[in-house]
Amino acid sequence: MQGRVATLDESMRWEIPEPEPNHRFMGLMFERDITPTKNLAAGFVILPARQEQRKLSAHEGIEEVYFVAQGKGRFVLNDEAIDVKRGSAVYVAPGSRHRVINTGDEEMQLFWVNTPSVFGPIGGYLDVVKNWRRVK
Secondary structure: OOOOOOOOOOOEEEEEOOOOOOOEEEEEEEOOOOOOOOOOEEEEEEEOOOOEOOOOEOOOOOEEEEEEEEOEEEEEEOOEEEEEEOOOEEEEOOOOOEEEEEOOOOOEEEEEEEEOOOOOOOOHHHHHHOOOEEOO
16 A cells, blocks of 8 residues: 655645634545545644634544644643644544634644544545535
8 A cells, every 4th residue: 555645735625514613624634535544534623823623522542642833722632632733643532522613823733643543434525514614
């Protein structure tokens, strides 16, 4: 199998519809529908300054890691709030409830990897993004 390089600027990106003034973005860098990966998905979340992911997410049977590439904030993991900053990585165990809050004055960029893919069956990511606005 050959490798592949993905970049933030070239990856598919969607704006996640949430009540104003939130403008959270999610991008997909690796997913078996579009890349040679088989057992994982990877991408990014971009949160503008002082914005947050409002609802807690949880994925049964799926491990995730989030890496803070830019900015700072708070990662809510089950009932605990953890301060994170550029260079921090957070492990999310299967079934753990999680969300992120940008507490800073700059855009927060998080890189994520999950295995197996949180999107489920082949083509599953299309169901997740069907009501989102594709911006790239």
